[in-house]
Amino acid sequence: MHVMVLGAGLTGVTTAWYLRRAGFDVSVIDRQPAAGLETSYANGGQISVSHPEPWANPSAPLVALRWLGRIDAPLRLRPRRDPAQWRWLLAFLRECLPARARRNTEAIAALARYSAAQLRSLREELGLGYEFLGRGILHLFFSERAFRGAAERVATLARLGIRAQLCSREEVLAIEPALTGAAERLAGGIFAPDDESGDAFRFTQALAAKCEEAGVRFYYNTRIHRLLHTGGLIDAVEVEDAAGHVGQLSAGAYVICLGSYSPALVAPMGERLPIYPVKGYSITAPVADPARAPWVSLTDESARIVCSRLGHRLRVAGTAELNGFDTTIDPLRGQSILRWVERRLPGAIDPAKAQLWAGLRPATPGNIPVIGKGRGVNLWYNTGHGTLGWTLACGSAAALATLMSGGRPSPAFPFVGRA
Numbered sequence: 001m002h003v004m005v006l007g008a009g010l011t012g013v014t015t016a017w018y019l020r021r022a023g024f025d026v027s028v029i030d031r032q033p034a035a036g037l038e039t040s041y042a043n044g045g046q047i048s049v050s051h052p053e054p055w056a057n058p059s060a061p062l063v064a065l066r067w068l069g070r071i072d073a074p075l076r077l078r079p080r081r082d083p084a085q086w087r088w089l090l091a092f093l094r095e096c097l098p099a100r101a102r103r104n105t106e107a108i109a110a111l112a113r114y115s116a117a118q119l120r121s122l123r124e125e126l127g128l129g130y131e132f133l134g135r136g137i138l139h140l141f142f143s144e145r146a147f148r149g150a151a152e153r154v155a156t157l158a159r160l161g162i163r164a165q166l167c168s169r170e171e172v173l174a175i176e177p178a179l180t181g182a183a184e185r186l187a188g189g190i191f192a193p194d195d196e197s198g199d200a201f202r203f204t205q206a207l208a209a210k211c212e213e214a215g216v217r218f219y220y221n222t223r224i225h226r227l228l229h230t231g232g233l234i235d236a237v238e239v240e241d242a243a244g245h246v247g248q249l250s251a252g253a254y255v256i257c258l259g260s261y262s263p264a265l266v267a268p269m270g271e272r273l274p275i276y277p278v279k280g281y282s283i284t285a286p287v288a289d290p291a292r293a294p295w296v297s298l299t300d301e302s303a304r305i306v307c308s309r310l311g312h313r314l315r316v317a318g319t320a321e322l323n324g325f326d327t328t329i330d331p332l333r334g335q336s337i338l339r340w341v342e343r344r345l346p347g348a349i350d351p352a353k354a355q356l357w358a359g360l361r362p363a364t365p366g367n368i369p370v371i372g373k374g375r376g377v378n379l380w381y382n383t384g385h386g387t388l389g390w391t392l393a394c395g396s397a398a399a400l401a402t403l404m405s406g407g408r409p410s411p412a413f414p415f416v417g418r419a
């Protein structure tokens with residue numbers, strides 16, 4: 001069967017790969033001139049199996065209130081006259097209920113463990129170059145109060161089958177000596193030795209090249225206007241090429257991998273996807289002093305900032321902003337990330353050479369991606385990966401290929417449309 005994958009970000013390209021390997025004839029459409037140029041371009045770089053807890057958890061409403069009005073707050077809400085934003089926020093609050101947060105954490109952990117294993121074997125099989133590092137992730141706590149909850153988190157991770165160890169300040173410094181400059185303020189950490197990091201954009205591009213070698217067709221510079229459907233059956237996609245020519249592309253089945261732009265495309269078919277854009281920022285800068293730049297990937301738990309070494313560069317990412325599809329870059333957000341680097345990793349980078357970037361996380365209220373069968377006859381989803389699209393990419397795509405081949409994927413995850 002010929003499958004049309006809509007979107008060539010991390011999710012679309014991994015979907016194309018696993019579908020091709022399962023024997024499908026595959027085409028991919030994207031409005032950009034190459035793969036991975038939107039949200040998958042400059043993310044935090046973490047394969048963070050050790051962070052399955054969604055933002056929607058019982059402590060989130062109080063934390064969000066504390067941040068309200070702070071210009072440098074990790075989370076910022078810009079209320080709009082947009083019913084989709086309010087619907088999403090209400091659903092987010094519902095997902096903060098303890099039982100729902102627990103269920104979401106378990107589902108994400110199951111998919112993340114599966115995904116890390118898929119990524120490992122793909123890397124070994126294809127030898128993809130993407131600044132991969134397998135040195136683990138250190139979760140850092142800069143206040144005694146925050147660190148008090150760390151032992152319980154380690155126990156939760158152990159229950160979920162994820163290796164992690166509680167670390168004193170001295171142990172943290174032994175694992176990552178580049179943190180010496182921040183030692184005074186450090187309360188302790190959690191070390192997840194099996195976690196990884198790497199450049200998601202380079203991975204996406206390298207895998208897209210392997211897809212092409214394997215016979216996948218890519219239609220770049222091709223904007224998708226709408227799905228042409230008869231009732232629940234999609235007949236074709238209406239597209240526009242770079243020259244402005246409007247035409248149609250058709251296949252036997254369609255997979256939606258359009259990130260934050262997924263809901264608008266399927267809404268006319270009566271399908272409602274609970275995905276809303278949550279903007280985040282990153283800076284990427286050349287390493288100035290190799291002894292001061294970490295090799296172990298870092299997560300600052302209270303600032304909600306992550307940091308990954310990508311070869312000779314350091315990537316630092318964070319912040320969450322609910323402001324619709326606005327992708328403009330606010331230099332103040334970049335400055336607050338640079339201040340974090342100066343405080344925690346002084347001298348690691350040259351801030352004058354930092355490149356600032358912003359992307360829209362395709363977020364569902366509980367951070368559970370939508371993977372599986374849509375209600376439309378030949379409509380499938382692999383979208384809504386929110387904060388963990390890099391971590392979950394290979395597992396989500398492998399699971400979707402299993403579902404489309406009529407099988408049952410192994411992770412205990414709420415795939416949609418399954419009896």
Ligand SMILES: Cc1cc2nc3c(=O)[nH]c(=O)nc-3n(C[C@H](O)[C@H](O)[C@H](O)COP(=O)(O)OP(=O)(O)OC[C@H]3O[C@@H](n4cnc5c(N)ncnc54)[C@H](O)[C@@H]3O)c2cc1C
Nearest residue numbers: 007009010011031039040044046224259280388389390391
């Ligand atoms: C600041 C930040 C830090 C992050 N850090 C991490 C991290 O450390 N670890 C992690 O696991 N995840 C992280 N993420 C999340 C991760 O980057 C995303 O979940 C992931 O990139 C989403 O991939 P995607 O393919 O679904 O979306 P995208 O990469 O946005 O791909 C969607 C594609 O659809 C195309 N498209 C959309 N509309 C149309 C149209 N009408 N016609 C044609 N093409 C269209 C776009 O051009 C795009 O290429 C981070 C995200 C951000 C913003």
